[in-house]
Amino acid sequence: MISRRNIRVKVMQSLYALEAYAENPSGVQKELTTDLPALEKNGIKVLVEKIQRSSDLFALMLLYVSKVAQFSETSARQRASKYLPTQEDLEVNTKIAGNTFLWELLGNTTFLEKVKEDKLERFIDEEWVKKLYQSLIASEAYREYTAEQSRNTAAEKAIMQHIWRTEMLENEDFQEYVGDEWSGWEDDKEMVVMLIDNYFRSSKNVNFLQFISAEKREYAYSLLKTVLQKEEHLMELIRPKLKNWDAERVALIDMILLKMGLSELLYFPTIPTKVTINEYIEIAKNYSTPQSGQFVNGVLDNLLKELLNENKIRKIERTK
Template sequence: MISRRNIRVKVMQTLYTLNTVDGEIKNMDPVKLLQKQLDSSRQLFIYLLYTLTEVARYAETDSLKRASKNLPSAQDLNVNTKLSGNEYLWKILESASFQKAVESEKPHLVEDSKTQVKNIYNQLVETPEYKEYISTQSREKKSEKDIFVFIFTNMMLPNEDYISHVEEHFTNWDDDAEMMEQLMLNYLQKPGSYNLQEMVGEEKWLFAKNLLATSREKREYALELIKPKLKNWDAERIAVLDMILMEMGVCELLYFETIPTKVTINEYIDLAKAYSTPQSGQFINGILDNIHKDLMSQNKIHKVNFKNK
């Protein structure tokens, strides 16, 4: 479920923590720290997915509450509950993996979660998109998925109150926000089909551990290649994150034979743009491109035929 890009982000964050934090965490086994980072991402994703399902289910809750008033109005007695029967909702709710995740992580116990769900739902029912969705009785697959994507991307992510709530309970939100959006959109393509207990498959977990270990073990050699390319830059004054990304990039160029060099360079440029300074992407592009050319001229980069992999 988690992509190689996501893995690079988690390795980057782990290396950054090991480089900048003192105390117990600095002395922690790097692989265990990486696993902790991935576990935190999993917990955050499960909470976001749980919120999404609860917003959809709230249509039924709203209907029951309003119908049970002492003097319900005609409108109270005719609340549209189409959303609570959404095909995508029930694929998620009936998924054994989702049920197990809710049982283990207990997202319903997060303080103020019910209030957040109610507020999002109340804002949702006022939108033209929701009104259009409930205006038709048919359940076309596209509209069933689109309303779920709309709730997540337009009602949850831009909602300042909800995001403040998430930040309060999940300290990794700032680091993982971009990843969460992509994971959710991928998940909603085939709801209920992913194993939420194992968001990182065996192959990608091996890639993660190897990238982390190689970036640590080969750091000095990577720095030997990077420093001569810095020209007038003082290596000590370059952003820590930029140095980490360049070190990871060099290690990937040299020691990961099935990953095309172009893919590696582009990935680290994108990560620099997303997680470092506005100028970092161009800066890292120049350094990695120069190192790549030198290594190629010295016949030090050996890639297998990745097209056959």
């Protein structure tokens, strides 16, 4: 489910966290290689936690979507139980509670197990479910959906996407609430949005309990460990390429991305060099400064040319 780019981002975030942890109370930066085994252990722990958090957020946001749709039945019961209900109170449209896309999600046993195992229900704020529902029923998209008597696959999916995209993602107050409740939401948001968009495109056979495959988990661990283990050698290669740049002044994320990219070029023979460079350019653009994409591209490209000339790049075609 999670892509290699997602994994690279999580490794980058974990290495960034380790750099922050490396500072002692006086603010003096310690050498990351002082205790390599402990550092690797801490790095893997941070990485696992970050992947788990992304997995939880992915499922939680879909759980919110489902709760908002299902709230129509709660609203109908509450309004019908008024002491003097109006005719409108007695005729609340609950079509969305039977939404076929919704029930496909709720029929996914791995989704239900994920929600139960990680106790995601405890993160649902019922007041926010109600607010999101009230915003939903006031929308033109909802009026058009309920006005149509029949059900069709496109419309069923579209109204659920509307809840996600418009009522949740574009609601600044809700986004602020999620950010307050989940530290680092902004770091995970782009990935979660991509995962949910992918889910809407193809929801069949999605396994919420297999957020990351064994192969990709091994890649993530190996990439993180390689950057830590080869730190000194990587910097020996990178420093000469920082013309007109003080290595200490290069943005921390940029330096981490350079070390990750160089690690892939040297020590991951099945990953094509073009893929590596393109991936780190995009990550730099999204997560660092406006100039970072061009900077990372220039340095990695120079490193690649030099390493190719010295016959130090060994790539093999991946077997299927």
